[in-house]
Amino acid sequence: MATHPAIVTxxxxxxxKLQNVPTVVPKSGEVRVRVDWTMTAAFDLHQADGGLLVSHGVLGSCFAGIIVEASPDVDTAKLRIGDKVFGYGFQDQQTRAYQLYVTISAHMCGKIPSNVTPQEAVTVPDSLITAVHTLSYSLRLPLQWPVPASPxxxxxxxxxxxxxxSSSGHAILQVLKHWGYTNIIATSSPQHHELLKVLGATKVFDYRDEKIVENIKNAGRSLSGNTQGPxxxxxxxxIGSVSGSLAPISAIASTGTRVAVLLPVLIRAPSVKGPPEYAMDVKLMAKWQxxxxxxxxxxxxxxxNEALKERLQSEMLPELVRTGAIRPIRQRLITGSTMLERAESALQAWREGVSGERLVWRVSGEGS
Ligand SMILES: NC(=O)c1ccc[n+]([C@@H]2O[C@H](COP(=O)([O-])OP(=O)(O)OC[C@H]3O[C@@H](n4cnc5c(N)ncnc54)[C@H](OP(=O)(O)O)[C@@H]3O)[C@@H](O)[C@H]2O)c1
Structure with a gap:
């Protein structure tokens, strides 16, 4: 059986560890992609440092690379060998990104549009998917596709x-803007405020400001003009941090507010200071009114969601990037002489702190 190198926890x-794993021949509806680029995200730290949801060892989710093999029933009008693609794989060992080849359903790949490089493209898939899923499923916003002419x-x-x-925040702001939302309040460190306005925020606040709760409540009231209701x-x-986000948010939310929290809840985030600690029940992690x-x-x-399953990665992701509705996130290139060294250095860089950026690194030595 053919094998290839992968990074496992x-x-x-x-x-x-660097380990050889089976190179899986595509079954019906699947393609095999040579992974040229990946990126290190919080979930990789949750798995590597916190042991969270580790069902098999290979890490990584976003990949950008080239199709090297395809099942005969894959529609060649949509994808074919030689296409440059990007996507988000998470289901099992063969779909995770820290390995030379992923074998994955064709509907989990989108063609990389010509206005971005593979290195830029790899910063987008998980954030966009998180944004669309969170807003449409958890907040129940009607994100019609194609986007209707009048909001x-x-x-x-x-x-x-x-x-x-945050990476998810970048995409959430841009999705809201693209679907016509006009009264968006966002928090970040002050150095990102101008960018957040470009991405879609109407009002921006420093989350470390001691008056943050009051400032956001006032902003909400002035944007809606409502004195009643939330x-x-x-x-x-x-963010999902017990002290850093859930505490202030639970003081802002009142009867009638709908809140979606990206899991896991961070009791202690992964960092150089020590092991992380997580919870999964958001209702127990703050005093909600x-x-x-x-x-x-x-x-x-x-x-x-069957429609998102079929179209989100294969159609919406490339189209939103091609039109500039969703921009790549600023990249910090992680280098190293081996795949293992790059993977370890990226994890360490994340532990030391990321701010408005994605940690991207090469997997294969080929492609551009
Ligand atoms: N459950 C899911 O489906 C799902 C999906 C995606 C992500 N997540 C989770 O969501 C979390 C964020 O992931 P990500 O990849 O989007 O983040 P990221 O890009 O790694 O986040 C880094 C950013 O977090 C910001 N930040 C840190 N503490 C903050 C606080 N207390 N308030 C406001 N901003 C704060 C920093 O902002 P400044 O630089 O401006 O200070 C920094 O830019 C992770 O725990 C991840 O696992 C969950």
Whole structure:
């Protein structure tokens, strides 16, 4: 059996390992992609440092590369050998990104549009999928595709994106803007405020400001003009930190507010200071007022929506990037002489801190 190198995690906080794994021949509807680029995200740290949801060892989710093999029944009008593609794989060992080849359903790949490089493209898939799933499933916003010419009146409802400079926050702001939302409040460090306005935020606040709760409530009221009901009816927490986001958000939310929190809840985030600690029940992690609807988000379930399963990665992702509706996130290139070294260095860079950026690195030595 043919094999190829992959980066695996064995036990929480242990060094990563380079291991040969089977190179899987595509079954019906699948393609095999040579992975040229990947990126390191928080979920990789949750797995490598926290042992969270590790069912098999290979890490990584976003990939950009080239199709080298395809099942005969894959529609060649859509994808063919030699196409440059990007996508988000998470289901099992053969679809994870820290390996030379992923074998994955064709509907989980989109063609990389010519206005971005593979290195830029790899920063987008998980964030966009998280944004669309969170807003459409957890907040129940009607994100029609293709985007209707005239937005619905509900697009004026104030919505808070806590953590606008996170990778998910970037995509959530841009998706809201693209679908016509006009009253968007976002938080980040001050150095990202101008970018967040370009991405779609109407008002931006420093989350470290001691008056943050009051400032956001006032902003919500002034944007809607309503003195009754919740100041901010819709909230996305794209950080999920008990002290850093859930505490202030639970003070902002009131009866009638719908809150979506990206899981896991971070009791202690992965960092150089020590091992992380997580919780999964958002309702228990803050003092919520009666009548606040709170839900934890897991992007891995986006494929329960058949339309998104078929179209989100294959069609919406490339089209939104091609038109510039979704921009690549700023990249920090992680180098190293081996794949293992690059994977370890990227994890360490994340532990030391990321701010409005993606940690991207080469997997294969080929492609551009
Ligand atoms: N459940 C799911 O489906 C799902 C999907 C995607 C992500 N997530 C989770 O969501 C979290 C964020 O992931 P990500 O990849 O989007 O993040 P990321 O890009 O790694 O986040 C880095 C950003 O977080 C911001 N930040 C840190 N603490 C903050 C706080 N207390 N308030 C506001 N902003 C804060 C920093 O902002 P400044 O630089 O501006 O200070 C920084 O730009 C991770 O725990 C991840 O696992 C979950």
């Amino acid at each position: 064995t036990t929480a906080s242990a060094p990563l 619905s009146p509900s697009t004026k409802t104030p919505i808070l994106v806590w953590g606008g400079s 100041a901010v009816p819709l909230i996305v927490d794209s 009666d009548g606040v609807e709170v839900e934890g988000v897991r992007t891995h379930f986006y494929m329960e």
